[in-house]
Amino acid sequence: MSVSRHFELVYMLLNEKTLTAAELAEHFEVSTRTIYRDIDILSAAGIPIYSSRGKGGGISLMDGYVFNTSLLSGQEQDDILIALQSLTAAKFPEIEDVLGKLSRLFKKDRSSWIEVDFSPWGSEESQRELFPLLRKAITANRIITFRYFNTAGEQSDRSVEPASLLFKNKSWYLTGHCLTSNGPRIFKISRMKDIAVTDDNYEPRPAVPFTEAEDSIMRSTIEVTLKISAEGAYRVYDEFAEKMITHNEDGSYNVTAEFPEGNWLDSYLLSFGILLEDIRPEHLRKRILSNMDAIRRKLNPT
Incomplete structure (x- = not known):
């Protein structure tokens, strides 16, 4: 069953009034049997859709039927459109078509105040795929x-x-x-x-x-306490929950958090550079200092 096909079928009938099963089957690239099955599903859902035989016959909606958009408040309509727009970031199939049709049905401007992109800045198109x-x-x-x-x-x-x-x-x-x-x-x-x-x-x-x-x-984790300078406030609030943060009198921050053990942790802590003022436990502090010495030797081999 295709929800988007059912929505588009009703939308087409609202605009075209009557279409044959063959025309709908060709449009959706399915069999006429599938179209008649869709009609049964929509009828069971309360949509007044029917088929008639003979000259001028076809599939129609009951005269006077309109999609009652007043069942949804303006805010609810906006929320639906925003949710659909968010799905475009994951390239969800047919979302752009459904989004356009709902926008017209709700009589909403497609101009957007929100755009969602899950890929990093500067990423290649292949990553977006x-x-x-x-x-x-x-x-x-x-x-x-x-x-x-x-x-x-x-x-x-x-x-x-x-x-x-x-x-x-x-x-x-x-x-x-x-x-x-x-x-x-x-x-x-x-x-x-x-x-x-x-x-x-x-x-x-x-x-x-x-x-x-x-x-x-998180099975293998270690509790780590970091002291980060005042200049590192953007990293502190970007990366840690409020309950993990203590703001010190000198403007610096103490952060206590659980981290998974491994080389990743060393690389992550080194990414703070000169913003990092202290690390606990002691064995982790020594390991980071050892890594810094190794970096210094590689950058200055003479």
Whole structure:
């Protein structure tokens, strides 16, 4: 069943009054049997649609029928359009057509005050194509393959039954059953390379609750306390929850948070550069200093 096809069918009848099943079948590239099945579904949903035989016959809506937009408030109409516009960022199929038709039905200007783009600044077009690629694999139950880089910097080849896309803490993740490691896994999409959708199908498995998946990511964590200079306020408020932050009298900030262990943590802390004034626990502070010495030696080998 195609909800967007049903909506467009009603929309066409509102404008054209009467169309034959053959005309609708040709427009939607489906069989006439599918069109008659759509009519039955719409009738069962309370839409006064019927078909008539003979000269001038076809499929019509009952005279006087109008889509009662007053059932939705102006704010609710705006909310629907904004939600649909957000889906265009993930290249959801047919959204632009549905968005245009609803805008005309609601008599709303398509000029937009919101635009959603999940890709990083300056990213290539190929990165923007990941969403429709992964969506196709998930909806068609197709196994995907890719190279993956974990937080330790290790590279591995993966074969995965994709289940869903997850947006968490400013990043996109793919959940699914990893055939390589034989278990449910979460993969950060930015670390997935050479993604390919295979012709191999799979039977969907029971969904893994997000809390369980999150526990698997946070299983090996360390509590870290950072002191960040006043000039680093933008990083503090961009990246940490209010309850993790203490604003010191000298203008600096103390942040206490749980982080997953691994090379990723070292790289993340080094990204603060001169904004970072202290790190605890002590063994992590020493490790970061050792990394800084290694960087200094590489940049100044003489």
